[in-house]
Amino acid sequence: MSELGMNLTLKIWRQKDAKAKGKMETYKVTEISEHMSFLEMLDVLNEQLINTGQEPVAFDHDCREGICGMCSLYINGEAHGPDRGVTTCQLHMRMFYNNDTIYIEPFRAKAFPVVKDLIVDRSSFDRIQHAGGFISVNTSGNTQDANSLPIPKLDADKAFDAATCIGCGACVATCKNASAMLYVSAKVSQFALLPQGKIEAKDRVLNMVEQMDKEGFGNCTNTGACEVECPKGISLENIARMNSEYLKASLVREK
Amino acid sequence: MSVLDSKTPKGPIKDQWTNHKNHINVVNPANKRSIDVIVVGTGLAGGAAAASLAEMGYKVKAFCFQDSPRRAHSIAAQGGINAAKNYQNDGDSTYRLFYDTVKGGDYRSRESNVYRLAEVSANIIDQCVAQGVPFAREYGGLLDNRSFGGVLVSRTFYAKGQTGQQLLLGAYSAMNRQIGKGKIEMFNRHEMLDVVVVDGKARGIIARDLVTGKLERHGAHAVVVATGGYGNVFFLSTNAMGSNATAAWKIHKKGAYFANPCYTQIHPTCIPRSGDYQSKLTLMSESLRNDGRIWVPKNIADVEAIRAGKKSPTELSEDERDYYLERRYPAFGNLVPRDVASRAAKERCDAGYGVNKTGEAVYLDFKSAIERYGKEAATVHGEKNASHERIIELGAAVIKSKYGNLFQMYEKIVDQNPYKTPMMIYPAVHYTMGGIWVDYNLMTTIPGCYAAGEANFSDHGANRLGASALMQGLADGYFVLPYTMGDYLADEIRTGPIATDSKEFDEAEKNVSGTIERLMNIKGTKSVDHFHKELGKVMWNNVGMARNAKGLEEAQEQIRKIREEFWKDVRIPGDMNELNTELEKAIRVADFLELGELFAKDALHRNESCGGHFREESVEVGGEQSGEAKRDDENFKYVAAWEWTGDPKTSVLHKEELEFNDIELKQRSYK
Numbered sequence: 001m002s003e004l005g006m007n008l009t010l011k012i013w014r015q016k017d018a019k020a021k022g023k024m025e026t027y028k029v030t031e032i033s034e035h036m037s038f039l040e041m042l043d044v045l046n047e048q049l050i051n052t053g054q055e056p057v058a059f060d061h062d063c064r065e066g067i068c069g070m071c072s073l074y075i076n077g078e079a080h081g082p083d084r085g086v087t088t089c090q091l092h093m094r095m096f097y098n099n100d101t102i103y104i105e106p107f108r109a110k111a112f113p114v115v116k117d118l119i120v121d122r123s124s125f126d127r128i129q130h131a132g133g134f135i136s137v138n139t140s141g142n143t144q145d146a147n148s149l150p151i152p153k154l155d156a157d158k159a160f161d162a163a164t165c166i167g168c169g170a171c172v173a174t175c176k177n178a179s180a181m182l183y184v185s186a187k188v189s190q191f192a193l194l195p196q197g198k199i200e201a202k203d204r205v206l207n208m209v210e211q212m213d214k215e216g217f218g219n220c221t222n223t224g225a226c227e228v229e230c231p232k233g234i235s236l237e238n239i240a241r242m243n244s245e246y247l248k249a250s251l252v253r254e255k
Numbered sequence: 256m257s258v259l260d261s262k263t264p265k266g267p268i269k270d271q272w273t274n275h276k277n278h279i280n281v282v283n284p285a286n287k288r289s290i291d292v293i294v295v296g297t298g299l300a301g302g303a304a305a306a307s308l309a310e311m312g313y314k315v316k317a318f319c320f321q322d323s324p325r326r327a328h329s330i331a332a333q334g335g336i337n338a339a340k341n342y343q344n345d346g347d348s349t350y351r352l353f354y355d356t357v358k359g360g361d362y363r364s365r366e367s368n369v370y371r372l373a374e375v376s377a378n379i380i381d382q383c384v385a386q387g388v389p390f391a392r393e394y395g396g397l398l399d400n401r402s403f404g405g406v407l408v409s410r411t412f413y414a415k416g417q418t419g420q421q422l423l424l425g426a427y428s429a430m431n432r433q434i435g436k437g438k439i440e441m442f443n444r445h446e447m448l449d450v451v452v453v454d455g456k457a458r459g460i461i462a463r464d465l466v467t468g469k470l471e472r473h474g475a476h477a478v479v480v481a482t483g484g485y486g487n488v489f490f491l492s493t494n495a496m497g498s499n500a501t502a503a504w505k506i507h508k509k510g511a512y513f514a515n516p517c518y519t520q521i522h523p524t525c526i527p528r529s530g531d532y533q534s535k536l537t538l539m540s541e542s543l544r545n546d547g548r549i550w551v552p553k554n555i556a557d558v559e560a561i562r563a564g565k566k567s568p569t570e571l572s573e574d575e576r577d578y579y580l581e582r583r584y585p586a587f588g589n590l591v592p593r594d595v596a597s598r599a600a601k602e603r604c605d606a607g608y609g610v611n612k613t614g615e616a617v618y619l620d621f622k623s624a625i626e627r628y629g630k631e632a633a634t635v636h637g638e639k640n641a642s643h644e645r646i647i648e649l650g651a652a653v654i655k656s657k658y659g660n661l662f663q664m665y666e667k668i669v670d671q672n673p674y675k676t677p678m679m680i681y682p683a684v685h686y687t688m689g690g691i692w693v694d695y696n697l698m699t700t701i702p703g704c705y706a707a708g709e710a711n712f713s714d715h716g717a718n719r720l721g722a723s724a725l726m727q728g729l730a731d732g733y734f735v736l737p738y739t740m741g742d743y744l745a746d747e748i749r750t751g752p753i754a755t756d757s758k759e760f761d762e763a764e765k766n767v768s769g770t771i772e773r774l775m776n777i778k779g780t781k782s783v784d785h786f787h788k789e790l791g792k793v794m795w796n797n798v799g800m801a802r803n804a805k806g807l808e809e810a811q812e813q814i815r816k817i818r819e820e821f822w823k824d825v826r827i828p829g830d831m832n833e834l835n836t837e838l839e840k841a842i843r844v845a846d847f848l849e850l851g852e853l854f855a856k857d858a859l860h861r862n863e864s865c866g867g868h869f870r871e872e873s874v875e876v877g878g879e880q881s882g883e884a885k886r887d888d889e890n891f892k893y894v895a896a897w898e899w900t901g902d903p904k905t906s907v908l909h910k911e912e913l914e915f916n917d918i919e920l921k922q923r924s925y926k
């Protein structure tokens with residue numbers, strides 16, 4: 001690659017609003033440094049569009065360090081692009097070659113309607129959490145001393161691993177059934193692994209799964225694609241744990 | 256009575272909060288249902304406040320500009336949260352945390368507030384554990400701790416390098432429980448653009464639905480602004496891209512005084528910038544200084560060879576390295592407070608020892624720690640004759656378990672393996688200690704309008720200690736506001752619902768739509784980012800790590816010019832009645848362009864060096880402390896609270912004198 005950087009062709013989904021019919025548009029950018037992040041490359045494009053009197057491409061982003069879960073993007077057919085274990089904002093241009101054509105689309109799923117261009121509405125994820133993604137404890141200042149409840153390190157670590165899900169939706173966008181199992185199972189697992197979470201475990205899993213189905217996410221057929229594309233390495237083990245929690249809970253649910 | 260009545264309770268400091276809680280008014284549960292509270296911001300401060308107030312029975316409306324409350328900037332906090340639990344039995348106590356925070360803040364914070372913070376800190380950990388926050392634990396199942404800069408005890412609780420994420424998800428889950436019950440109405444993708452003041456009291460807000468572009472009116476009996484800090488006035492900072500000052504600035508313009516705008520924290524360990532396209536800077540958590548040693552080469556020849564790619568830092572022997580923090584500050588070494596560490600890095604780089612192409616980078620090296628941990632692990636595993644490679648392997652595994660995600664983050668950005676070669680780091684803007692002035696109840700100078708978290712000025716003085724922002728955000732939200740707001744709201748039980756068709760709401764909405772129309776109609780030639788970057792350059796060069804009178808005067812002049820240009824020449828494509836990210840940015844940058852000027856003005860007036868505010872005119876001369884910052888308690892032992900009068904140029908200064916009854920004022924020495 002030359003010192004001047006890469007020249008790229010971008011094919012980007014443009015859609016004015018939720019109701020409009022979208023289509024792919026073609027743009028060119030030049031002198032893209034390999035040290036840029038993917039979103040910085042889009043900043044360059046947007047600056048160029050603004051300077052030529054066009055509307056910039058709308059995309060979601062905030063922290064730009066892989067933790068808020070706001071960025072999305074389906075890049076060359078992969079959620080968060082070609083690298084592994086990263087979000088789009090952590091993807092760097094060194095993953096691409098001079099003269100590449102890059103296809104950029106929104107995360108697609110029935111439960112994630114497009115809002116504008118590359119921005120989608122993931123509020124269905126929040127609604128699943130409203131249904132049970134919590135432990136019912138009020139703020140009081142009188143909860144028991146934190147160390148009066150020792151938790152085996154292994155359980156705590158596993159709960160932590162599940163809790164690192166950033167709610168980005170890549171698992172859904174990747175899944176051919178648009179299933180949200182990985183996302184939901186991460187929260188269910190976090191609490192199932194901790195003694196504090198056990199008391200409400202049954203209602204939690206039943207209610208969250210019920211809401212997940214209501215939102216129009218698809219069924220899980222164990223293809224495992226979600227785990228591959230998940231930027232946080234959320235493991236399929238969580239889905240297995242949720243299935244067993246669900247089974248236990250359905251057997252004993254009082255009528 | 257002066258408007259700057261801090262309302263600090265009387266009596267011995269250790270009893271103040273308890274006495275205050277015992278004597279403030281309480282609203283009965285039935286009445287709470289008819290009281291509306293608006294909470295703007297869903298970070299640790301706002302999220303915790305919204306959840307707690309809803310649990311108590313108030314009707315809460317919460318707002319954030321992201322698509323979900325879980326994405327507030329607090330999510331990005333890495334290293335940890337402090338609490339005076341003394342689990343490590345190293346002599347920690349409420350008093351010690353209080354003392355460290357006041358000292359760390361260079362004696363520019365209000366004693367009573369800080370004491371309360373230290374007092375409730377232990378409750379925070381209990382609360383979070385009860386919510387299911389998976390903090391790091393030891394093999395015995397108990398909570399683990401680490402140390403942070405500026406202190407000699409180990410009181411920081413953490414969840415790998417993702418503490419903020421786990422704490423925020425805890426607050427988010429508490430919110431979700433209330434949203435599910437209908438007690439919190441959540442407004443995502445909404446931006447507060449003004450506060451509405453009726454008969455001198457905050458009675459609601461004007462918010463813009465960021466998807467439709469429509470302006471909305473929301474009435475309430477009290478408004479909490481927990482919208483985070485204003486570090487992005489520098490354009491480049493470790494803050495999230497959307498972090499902004501707009502809500503704070505709007506309430507400032509409606510009567511809330513803005514305190515100590517010049518107190519900014521420049522964090523010593525961030526990934527250096529790589530080019531002009533840079534959109535933000537990435538922090539490498541301070542916790543890394545527990546195990547990393549900071550150095551630059553001793554000899555300029557080595558610096559040049561490294562920059563030219565002819566030498567690798569790993570080739571330099573121990574005595575060719577200058578561990579300058581260990582050399583200058585033997586007592587605290589690599590764990591000096593942030594402001595001290597940042598200035599020391601700048602000093603070495605200004606002297607020509609910066610190790611990358613831009614000359615703005617120093618090393619953070621884990622070699623010693625990897626070897627030390629490796630040896631320990633080998634002993635534990637009974638591998639007496641472990642080879643050097645095996646020791647390194649074992650040590651790297653320990654480092655990975657502590658900081659894995661940070662090392663991965665670094666490698667993804669810089670494309671170098673920090674297990675093998677030292678990290679390169681440089682200071683970057685990170686946190687703003689200044690903010691909206693609040694009294695002991697966290698009320699601003701607008702009755703009924705509160706400010707919490709990074710948005711207020713309260714607890715960190717002129718410099719914040721690591722792991723204390725998360726503590727403050729959660730303390731404000733879980734344990735302070737739920738009590739102190741009751742005192743005010745007790746008088747509101749007969750008020751009835753707040754009508755939003757009053758002339759005050761009409762006027763506020765008209766003002767907001769007027770500003771938006773004006774921006775859209777400029778149809779100039781330059782992007783919003785262009786102006787934001789210009790502002791950032793002035794701020795960094797003249798109002799950054801080292802400041803002087805001439806530079807600060809110039810900065811005010813330059814910022815005024817940029818602001819004028821902005822209002823003549825900014826180009827915002829698209830329409831105002833739709834999702835328009837350029838318009839969102841323009842509204843925020845317009846406010847930064849005013850705040851920046853006040854910031855420089857405040858820095859100019861404060862002719863002393865204290866904490867993160869370093870005036871080149873005010874340094875120690877001679878003696879052991881030669882060259883260190885020199886505070887001037889005689890003339891500047893006060894909070895500078897600015898009143899808006901229509902233009903930053905004419906803003907009026909009010910002073911809250913600080914009293915130190917429980918801590919002796921001393922020079923802050925980390926030698």
Ligand SMILES: Cc1cc2nc3c(=O)[nH]c(=O)nc-3n(C[C@H](O)[C@H](O)[C@H](O)COP(=O)(O)OP(=O)(O)OC[C@H]3O[C@@H](n4cnc5c(N)ncnc54)[C@H](O)[C@@H]3O)c2cc1C
Pocket residue numbers: 295296297298299300301302318319320321324326327328329330331332333334335336418419445446447448481482483484493494495498499501502538540685686707708709710721722723724725726728
């Ligand atoms: C990279 C990084 C690492 C850090 N690590 C640590 C650490 O280890 N320990 C520590 O103690 N501190 C740390 N800090 C500091 C700490 O994270 C922040 O100070 C703290 O999280 C701020 O919380 P907050 O609730 O005040 O605001 P934020 O979390 O910034 O939340 C602001 C909220 O306000 C909303 N908002 C803003 N403006 C508007 C508006 N106009 N209308 C509607 N909503 C609005 C946003 O949507 C958001 O919900 C770190 C900071 C950074 C940048």
Ligand code: SF4
Pocket residue numbers: 164165166167168169170171172182183186229230231232233234
């Ligand atoms: S499970 Fe992974 S891919 Fe799915 S939302 Fe969570 S972090 Fe994203």
Ligand code: FES
Pocket residue numbers: 060061062063064065066067068069070071087088089090
């Ligand atoms: S922008 Fe936050 S994860 Fe990508």
